[in-house]
Amino acid sequence: MAIRTRFTELVGIEHPIIQGGMMWVGRAELAAAVSNAGGLGIITALTQPTPDDLRREIARCRTLTDKPFGVNLTILPSVTPPPYADYRRAIIDSGITVVETAGYKPQEHVDDFKAHGVKVIHKCTAVRHALSAERMGVDAISIDGFECAGHPGEDDIPGLILIPAAADQVKIPMIASGGFGDGRGLAAALALGAEGINMGTRFCATLEAPIHDKVKQLLVDNDERSTNLIFRAFRNTGRVAKTSVSDEVVALGSRPDAVFDHVRPLVSGAKGRTALETGDLDAGLIWAGQVQGLIRDIPTCDALISRIVEEAEAIIRDRLAGFIVQPQMA
DSSP states (O other): OOOOHHHHHHHSSSSSSOOOOOOOOOOOHHHHHHTTTSEEEEEEEGGGGSSSHHHHHHHHHHOOOOOEEEEEOOOOOSSOOOOOOHHHHHHHHHTTOOOEEEEOOOHHHHHHHHHOOOEEEESSHHHEEEEEEETTSSEEEEEEEESSSBBBOOSOOOOOHHHHHHHOOOOEEEEEEEEEOOHHHHHHHHHTTTTEEEEEEHHSSSSSSSSOOOHHHHHHHOOOOOOOEEEEGGTOOEEEOHHHHHHHHHHHSSSSSHHHHHGGOOHHHHHHHHHHHHHHHSSSSOOGGGGGGGOOOOHHHHHHHHHHHHHHHHHIIIIIGOOOOOEEEO
C-alpha cells in the first residue's frame, strides 16, 4: 500500500515525507538517501561556499540517485548577503525541478523559478505568511509549528493549532513541519489537513546524515525538554539543542542590557559546523527541535521512511477505523 496526496503527485515522489533544508547537513549523501527511500531529499544551497560548488553538489547527488530531489534556498536579511541570484541561477541551470524557499521577501526568486518551470515550496511559520506566499504563486506551503528546530517565528503557535488553521485557508498543497518523527505524526498531519510532513532533526539521526556520531547520539539521548529558545530578546527566536553553549546564549540574552554582540562570538555558523563535524558538543550551536523526545535510534533513511509509512498506514487503516462503530438497528 502507499499514501498518495496532492503533494506526492505534484513532485513525483512515492511517500509524503520531505527532508528539510538544513545548514551543513543538507548534502548530497543525505538528500540522495531520502530520495532513494521514496521521499524528497533536499540539498541546502548555502551550505556550499559558491554557486559553482552548488552545481557540483547537485551533480554529485545525481550520481547517487535517479529519483527527484530538491534544493533549499533560504533568503535572510544581511549586511553582506550571499549572491542569491547566482545560487538561483545555479539551481535553474542544473535542471532542478523542486525548490524549497524560506525567509525574507522571496518574490523575485519565486518569479524566476516559476518562469523556468521549477515547482516552489515556501516554508513559513504563520498562516498570514502562507497566504502571502500562495498569492505570490508558489506551488506548495510548508507550515512550520513552534516545536520545530531553527526559527519558529514569534507567534509561538504549535502545530496542533497552526496546521489546521492554515489548512482552513490555504488552497494549494501544504506540508506540516516541526515535531515530526514517526508514523503517528504523519497520520496526525494528514488528519489535520496537511498532505505530508517535513522532517529535519529526525533525519539528522540517520546513518546517512553527514554529521558526527556524537551529535546523532545526543539527539537520541535528549528528550522533548532538551531544547533552548535563543535570540528571543532580538525578535529572531531560534530553537536549538540544549547544550552548554546554548545555555550560555540564553543567559547572556536574558540580561536587561542584552545586545546581539554579547552572544555573537558563541553563535557563528562556523562554530556550529565545527560541532556537527567534530562531535565537540561545546564548540557551537546544534540546531534541533522538540522531536528529540521521539528519537530512539539511528536507522538508515530507507528503514526510517518505511517504518513511518507503515506505522501511519496501520494507524489510519486499523486503529482509527476501529473507533467507528455502526449503530445498532432497533
